Amino acid sequence: MAQSxxxxxxxxxxxxxxxxxxxxxxxxxxxxxxxxxxAGETILFRIDWVPSLGVSIGMLLDGLSLSFALLITGIGTxxxxxxxxxxxxxxxxxxxxxxxxxxxxxxxGLVLSDNLLALFVFWEITTISSYLLIGFSAxxxxxxxxxxxxxxxxxxxxxxxxxGIILLGGVxxxxxxxxxxGSLADHPLYLPIFLLVVAGAFTKSAQVPFHFWLPNAMAAPxxxxxxxxxxxxxxxxxxxxARMNPTLGGTEIWFWxxxxxxxxxxxxxxxxxxxxxxxxxxxxxxxxxxxGTLVMFIGLGTSxxxxxxxxxxxxxxxxxxxxxxxxxxxxxxxxxxDATVLRGLARAMPLTALAAGLAAISMAxxxxxxxxxxxxxxxxASIGSEFGAIWATVSIFSASALMFAAAGIVAWxxxxxxxxxxxxxxxxxPWAMLVGPLLLACLGLGLGIFPDYAEVLVRxxxxxxxxxxxxxxxxxxxxxxxxxxxSLVTFAAGWLLYMLHGRLRDRLRRSPDxxxxxxxxxxxxxxxxxxxxxxxxxxxxxxxxxxxxxxTLAVALVWSIWRAGxxxxxxxxxxxxxxxxxxxxxITAGAAIVAFTNSRMTxxxxxxxxxxxxxxxxxxxxxxxxxxxxxxxxxxxxxxxxVAMLKLPVLNREHVKTIRGWxxxxxxxxxxxxxxxxxxxxxTPFDLRLTVFFEQASAPIAYxxxxxxxxxxxxxxxxxxGEIAVVVIAALGAFALLRGTRxxxx
Amino acid sequence: MxxxxxxxxxxxxxxxxxxxxxxxxxxxxxxxxxxGFIGGLIAAxxxxxxxxxxxxxxxxxxxxxxxxxxxxxxxxVALAAGAFAAIPGDALFTGQWLFLWPGPDTKGIPISNILxxxxxxxxxxxxxxxxxxxxxxxxx
Numbered sequence: 001m002a003q004s005x006x007x008x009x010x011x012x013x014x015x016x017x018x019x020x021x022x023x024x025x026x027x028x029x030x031x032x033x034x035x036x037x038x039a040g041e042t043i044l045f046r047i048d049w050v051p052s053l054g055v056s057i058g059m060l061l062d063g064l065s066l067s068f069a070l071l072i073t074g075i076g077t078x079x080x081x082x083x084x085x086x087x088x089x090x091x092x093x094x095x096x097x098x099x100x101x102x103x104x105x106x107x108x109g110l111v112l113s114d115n116l117l118a119l120f121v122f123w124e125i126t127t128i129s130s131y132l133l134i135g136f137s138a139x140x141x142x143x144x145x146x147x148x149x150x151x152x153x154x155x156x157x158x159x160x161x162x163x164g165i166i167l168l169g170g171v172x173x174x175x176x177x178x179x180x181x182g183s184l185a186d187h188p189l190y191l192p193i194f195l196l197v198v199a200g201a202f203t204k205s206a207q208v209p210f211h212f213w214l215p216n217a218m219a220a221p222x223x224x225x226x227x228x229x230x231x232x233x234x235x236x237x238x239x240x241x242a243r244m245n246p247t248l249g250g251t252e253i254w255f256w257x258x259x260x261x262x263x264x265x266x267x268x269x270x271x272x273x274x275x276x277x278x279x280x281x282x283x284x285x286x287x288x289x290x291x292g293t294l295v296m297f298i299g300l301g302t303s304x305x306x307x308x309x310x311x312x313x314x315x316x317x318x319x320x321x322x323x324x325x326x327x328x329x330x331x332x333x334x335x336x337x338d339a340t341v342l343r344g345l346a347r348a349m350p351l352t353a354l355a356a357g358l359a360a361i362s363m364a365x366x367x368x369x370x371x372x373x374x375x376x377x378x379x380x381a382s383i384g385s386e387f388g389a390i391w392a393t394v395s396i397f398s399a400s401a402l403m404f405a406a407a408g409i410v411a412w413x414x415x416x417x418x419x420x421x422x423x424x425x426x427x428x429x430p431w432a433m434l435v436g437p438l439l440l441a442c443l444g445l446g447l448g449i450f451p452d453y454a455e456v457l458v459r460x461x462x463x464x465x466x467x468x469x470x471x472x473x474x475x476x477x478x479x480x481x482x483x484x485x486x487s488l489v490t491f492a493a494g495w496l497l498y499m500l501h502g503r504l505r506d507r508l509r510r511s512p513d514x515x516x517x518x519x520x521x522x523x524x525x526x527x528x529x530x531x532x533x534x535x536x537x538x539x540x541x542x543x544x545x546x547x548x549x550x551x552t553l554a555v556a557l558v559w560s561i562w563r564a565g566x567x568x569x570x571x572x573x574x575x576x577x578x579x580x581x582x583x584x585x586x587i588t589a590g591a592a593i594v595a596f597t598n599s600r601m602t603x604x605x606x607x608x609x610x611x612x613x614x615x616x617x618x619x620x621x622x623x624x625x626x627x628x629x630x631x632x633x634x635x636x637x638x639x640x641x642x643v644a645m646l647k648l649p650v651l652n653r654e655h656v657k658t659i660r661g662w663x664x665x666x667x668x669x670x671x672x673x674x675x676x677x678x679x680x681x682x683x684t685p686f687d688l689r690l691t692v693f694f695e696q697a698s699a700p701i702a703y704x705x706x707x708x709x710x711x712x713x714x715x716x717x718x719x720x721x722g723e724i725a726v727v728v729i730a731a732l733g734a735f736a737l738l739r740g741t742r743x744x745x746x
Numbered sequence: 747m748x749x750x751x752x753x754x755x756x757x758x759x760x761x762x763x764x765x766x767x768x769x770x771x772x773x774x775x776x777x778x779x780x781x782g783f784i785g786g787l788i789a790a791x792x793x794x795x796x797x798x799x800x801x802x803x804x805x806x807x808x809x810x811x812x813x814x815x816x817x818x819x820x821x822x823v824a825l826a827a828g829a830f831a832a833i834p835g836d837a838l839f840t841g842q843w844l845f846l847w848p849g850p851d852t853k854g855i856p857i858s859n860i861l862x863x864x865x866x867x868x869x870x871x872x873x874x875x876x877x878x879x880x881x882x883x884x885x886x
Contacts, residue, residue, distance in 0.1 A: 624779035632787040636875060639794055643882050702841055703856060704776035712781065713864050717839035720863075721824055724870040728817045731874035735814060738881040 011432065012084035012093055019080040019097040023104060027073035030066065037066045038456045040469060044114060044178055054175050058114030063460020064242055067310070068111035068235070070457070071317050075231045076104050078436035082325055083223040085432035086332065096136060100224070103129035107232050111239055116165045116175045123161065123204075126233050127154045133228060134220040146216040149519060153213045154203050161200025161240070167193045168247075177243065185251045194248055197240065198257060205237025205291045208265045212515040215272075215284040222331065225280065226324030230287045231317045238294045238313070242306075246467035249301050258299025259388050263395035265292030270402030274501055275508035279339050279410050280327050283320065286363070286406050289399050290316040297378065300385050300392060303462070303470045308377035310461040311474065314454060315362060315374035315444065322359035322440035323410060326352055329433055330414065335423030342414035348426035351434050353415040358441035360411030362448070364404040364494065365487065370448040372487070373474050375400055379483035397490060404494020405501050412498075451475060543659075550666055557673035566680045579620065587613035595664055598653060604641045608634055625708045749799050757799035764792030772868050773861075782864035786871025793872075794879050802884050805876075813876035820869025827862035839863075 011017050033043060043061040061069070080100065087093050106125030113119035128151070135147030169175045171189055184190050201207075206214035217229050228234070241258065248254060269288030276282045290312070297309035329352045330345065331337050346353040362371030378400075382392035419426070428434075447454045451474035459472040477484075497504070537548070590609030597603050611634035618627035694707050694715070704710035712720050768788035775781030797805035809816070831840040841860045848854035 625781065625784065628779060628784050629787065632784065632791065635791060636787065636794070636879070639798075640879060640882060643879070647885075702860070703843060703853075703858070704860075706775060706777050706779065706781070708779075709775045709781040709864075712783070713776075713860050713867070714841045717828060717860075717863055720867065721828060721839070724824060724867055725821060727874045728821050728870055731817060731877040732814060735877050735881045738885050 009088065011081075012088035012097070015094040015097045016080070016084035016088060019101055020077060020084065022101065023073045023076035023080060026108070027070065027077055030069045030073060033061055033066060034070075034456065037061060037063055037460050040460060040463065042178070042464075046114065049115075049118070053117070054115075054169070055117045056115050056176070057118055058176060058178070059112045060114035060178055061112065062464040063457065063462070064239070064310075064464040065111045067314065067457045067461045068232075068239060069108060071314075072104060072107050072111070072232050075227060075317065075321050075440070078439060079223045079227040079321070079325070082226075082328070082433050082436045083221075085430045086223055086328055087221060092136070096133075096221070099129050099132045099136070100227070103133065103228060103233070107236070110236055114177050116169060116177065119177075120158070120162050120165055123200075123236065124155075124158055126228075126236060127151060127158055127204075130154070130217070130228050130233055133224045134217045136221055136224070137219070140219070143219040146213075146219040150213040150217050153210055157200045157203025157210070160196045160203075164193050164196030164200060167196065180247055182247075183250055184247055190248075190251070191253070194251075194253060194257075197244055197248065201237035201240045201295075202261065203237070204240070205234050205295065206265075206288055207237075207261050207292060207295060208268055209515070211265060211269065211288050212519060214288055215281055216516070218280050218284045222280070222324060222328030225284070226321045226328070229284070230290075230320040230324055234287065234291055235294070235313065235317075238291060238298070241295060241298050242309075242465040245298060245301065245306075245465050249298075255299055255301060255387065259296050259392060262292045262294070262296030262299055263391055265289070266296060266399040267292075267395050267402075270399045270406065271508065273406045274402060274409070274497070274504050277339050277505070278337050279330070279342070279414065280324070280337050282339065282406055282410050283323055283327065286403060287320060289403060290320065293378065293396060293399060296392060296395065297381060298465070300381060300388070302381060302385060303466050304377070304381035304384055306466045307458065307462045307470060307472055308374070308381040310458050310465065311370075311377050311454065312374040313461075314447075314457060315370050318440050318444040318447075319359040319362040319371060322355055322437040322444070323363065325433070325437040325440070326356045326359065326411070329355075329429040329437065332429050332433070333424070334426045339409055339413065341420055341422065343417040344415070344419035345426050346415040347419065349415075349428045351428060351438065355434070355437035355441045356411035356415060358445050359437070360407040362441070362444035363411070364407040365400060365490070368445070368448045368476055370444050370451070370454060373448055373451055373454075373476060375490075376483045376487060377474075379486050380481075383482050383486070393486075397486060397493075400490045401493040401497055404490060405497035408494075408498040409501060448476065547663070547666065550670060554666060554669045554673065557670065557677060561673055561676055561680075564680070566676055583613050583616045583620070586616075595660070595667070598656070600645060600648070604638065604645075608638055611637070623708070625706070754799045757795055761792045761796045764788055764795070768792065768868075768872075772864060775864060776860070782867030783871055786868040787875065789868070789872045790875035790879070793876055797880060797883060802880050805880065809876070813873045813880060815873070817870050817873025817877060820866045820871075820873055822866075823869060824863050824866025827859045827866060830859045830862075 009016075011020065036043065044058060046056050046058040049055045049057045080097070083096065083100070087096055090096065103126055106122045106129055109122030110119060110126060113122055131147050131151040134150055135144050137143045165175070167189055168180075168184075171184060171187055171193070172180050174180060184193065187193075203210045214229060214234060218225050220229070266289045269285045269292060273282050273285035273289065276285060294309050294313060294316075297305045297312070327337060329349065330342065333349055333352070334342065334345065336342065358369075362369035365371045365375035378396050379393070382396050383389060385392055455472050455474050458474065459470070462472055463469045539545075587610050590606045590613060593606035594603045594610070597606065611630060615627045615630040615634070618624070618630060694711060698707045698710045699705055702710045702714045704714070768785045771780035771788060772782055772785030773780075775785070793805050793809060796808060806812075811819075828839040831838055831842055834842065836842070841858055843860075844857045845854035846857060
């Protein structure tokens, strides 16, 4: 929980100061692009990263990415300032700052990347840093579990997204967003691409049925909730949908999937918001509502709807970050977040109350805040929509009314009435924690009064999402129209809901939550499945592993022979001399002895005979290097086996008899099928081009007459390097295993 | 367990021979059968023989370095030899040759990063095999 920093270093020491300055400087840097982008320009920087794979680090600055970049750096500065006080005294504060900055870098990369593959990498960075931040209080089991849940849900979605990107890249021939032109609606692969991309976006932006991780992510420290889980990361999915709208949008399935899921998420989440007693949880669910709303309006896809969505995106970021930070202040100042306990804090915490009030006005959509403008535009767009107008209007109306009530629960009720007993005597927070929420709340109000300043961002963002320039004119009041009347009805309904929310909450709390226990059951199932298959496959017996490996090989061999219909015609000809036959008999005899002897020593020796026989074959057919290596390895093997023999348990003869039959059968199958495959290979004409090349090039180019060695150390030196690296790793692994068992046995 | 006098006496001779043989195999590898891999195996055999006759501790002392260190050094040498090609601006692992004192009918004594690479392979193979065998023998 909140750890006050009354005795710690100001602004969290050097780590804290860096964490405040970096986003602050970036914010100023991004501001310089505002005039150009507002004028409708798109700015593009590009550096090739992996040119052979078509991956470049490109920075695409248009209205959409600049809006996001300004929100990320601007709110980021306020949040890091806030954290320097909120967590400044924490033992792991520096670690926290690193996670947060890593997240910020990932999020900036995500919204600025022009290349889809780079975008995916940044997407995953946000997922991982979010995991670390949610699990920041790592000594609590609940926080670890929730972090893992968020990681698994968003990570799985990320994989789907990656598959979608690869398909998209294959279809369009480029991974650069700036080069993808036109719509893919008529392409045969449209449906799979759409489903995969939407799976990524819906998990990231917590749409039903993937919504459950977001409220659980509130296990993170409050600044993280304010930053990641309301203002930035969860909007990654929304960003993706907005970015893909020109390419994938405009189809029926796009429309209905986004509108239905988004609308349902919005309403469902607002109802659950009323159910909560923890004011942080109330806010968490209203964030879900906002995400659902954004998805729905991107789905509607008209210029009006996109305009509304972009305005609402801005609005929501301001008030939601302010309110989360405010809740941190309340938690810090009173020691509780329970909505049923908190009352009358306004006198003790006047500045917090001011921030809360201003932000709540925006959240409830009361004029003259920017929240009111945002809601008006959403209403206008939903009423004016050609399809699904009733569904969209009903969902956004009920969600807004519930939002009004939620704003009351979070920001009105705790501050009014008689001061109630709290764990800590209520007191105001330090200035560093007050700046953020106050500034954000005032911005929400200020932009409402002077909407022209908001237009600067909303207009180019709308144009980027819509695909062509859209005229954006934000205003507070332009006469009485359907949207305004609906707004007034919303206030009435919202007020009614607020008055009744105590009773509603009790009713709702009686119905149990199904998603979270369902997740736990799923995880238990996965674990049980893993244990079952580990018991089945990992017996710990080397013999068993070898048997399974060779069985797989045998099946593959037999299957390919059967598939190819191989019937090789062995042409033994006159090439075979007596010495060849002698070696053949030599090897076969060795193998037969291995198969039938009852002594370990005999079988090792007989195996050596087989090895030496093979080495003889290499010598006869002109591969002296291979023959020497083979012989040396045989020698070493005898040493190794002889050493190991001392440790092996006594052979159980009865057991050996029962398993030997199967081993023999398997060996025969492998031997026969390998021979068949080799004979078939010999039947096809042998391509000698490489041999000829190496024979000719070895001496003049590489100054060596031993082709094998020249290939190893010159032509294919990189491969050899990889192989010797593997040799070292294998030796070190075996060494660690041997030493490990020795320590255990002591 | 002490090994027989004959083994111990013969080992003294054989180990030296084997090590010289291994280096000869390494050096001739570019033109005749041999090379770093085979050389490394022979060198390892030499030290294993020594370990059988005089014990693992003596073999480790004779090696002076831990076998896993030798293997890692070998890997480093091979990598450095490959990376050397970048100095004249070629792709990694490109052969670089220098012929010392060329005469009228000979090209001169060849010096190349290829040989250095092969020495790296030699050290890796020798170190890895010895890591494994010595650890196993000490275990038992």
